[in-house]
Amino acid sequence: MTNLIDIPTARPVTPLGILTKKLEAVVKQANQHQDLSAELVAEITQAWELAAGIDPYLEECTTPESEALAALAKITAKESWGEHFTVGATVRPLEQEMLSGHIEGQTLKMFVHMTKARRVLEIGMFTGYSALAMAEALPEDGVLVACEVDPYAAEVAQQAFNESPHGGKIRVELGAALATLEKLATAGETFDLVFIDADKKEYTAYLEILLDTNLLAPQGFICVDNTLLQGEVYLPPAKRSANGQAIADFNRVVALDTRVEQVLLPLRDGLTIIRRV
Structure with a gap:
């Protein structure tokens, strides 16, 4: 398994992670105020303990990642991503937090087993953790x-x-996602499972092309990442970033689309599962 001591600590990018960090700061402040009652400090501390314990417990109770995935997570965490930028319509720095991680990777892997998928499409690969997990x-x-x-x-x-016995199942398509999807649709390719984790402002466009073409198999499923977007989607609009607003808009589009049914799971930064009705 990955040696966490050797990996830089990632900043919190999930609603739970951000909540835990804020509660930790509140606990530290509470312990510095002698005028607060012991009962109040104990309540605040318990709230922090409840939040802080969830992710480690999930890790403990979930099947460990493979050696290949652990190595990839370690390489991704050690990389100086601030020196690299995505290319395309919007240039932005890459960051280690883009990696899906152990719990979500194992979830996607389980979905492949459950659906008996033979063909999977991933829109937004980054360093390939989720792709390799599903493969x-x-x-x-x-x-x-x-x-x-x-x-x-x-x-x-x-x-x-190249270093994994399962890597030969993966074909990388380099280029803008929408252009790649058009190419795949024109070529008549179809997929049993689709995982979306790319440009948040294009999520609705990805969904439309999947539903309007044969890219998604009739009984196929779509999994969409970051649909809680650090909690911004349920905060007041004034507190949302451009990506937060884009995801809030996407969630609304999905909720109103009578062609599909869906469930939003509070997994990591939010994972929505969609299927055609």
Whole structure:
């Protein structure tokens, strides 16, 4: 398993992680105020303990990641991502927090097993953690097509794929996601499971092309990442970033679309599962 001592601590980017960090600060302040009652300090401390204990307990109770995934997580965490930028319509720095991680990776891997998917499409690969996790669950003749806009991230991912016995199932498509989806649709490709984790402002466009073409198999499922977007989607609009507003708008579109049914799970930064009705 990954040696967490050697990995830089990632900043909190999930609603739970942010809440835990804020509660930790409140506990420290509370303990410095002698005028607060012991009962109040104890209540605040318990609230922090309840929040802080969830993620470690989930890690403990979930099947460990493979050695290949642990190595990839370690490489991703050690990389100086601030020196690299995505290419495309919007240039922005890459960051280690883009990696899906152990719990979400194992969840996606389980979905592949549960749905018996043979063909998977990933929109937004980064360094390939979730792609490799899902590929580990695919049958030997299974195929995962991973779309990635950034060539450096794709290079890191491909190196990891080359070292895994499951990496041969993965085909990387480098370029803007919407253009890649159009190409795949024109080529008549179809997928049993689709994982969306790319440009948040294009989520609705990704969904539309999946539903309007044959890219999504009739009984296929779509999994969409970051649909809680650090809690911004349920905070007042004035407190939302551009991405937070984009995801809030996407969630509303999905909720009103009579062609699908969906469930939003509070997994990591939010994971929505969608299927055609």
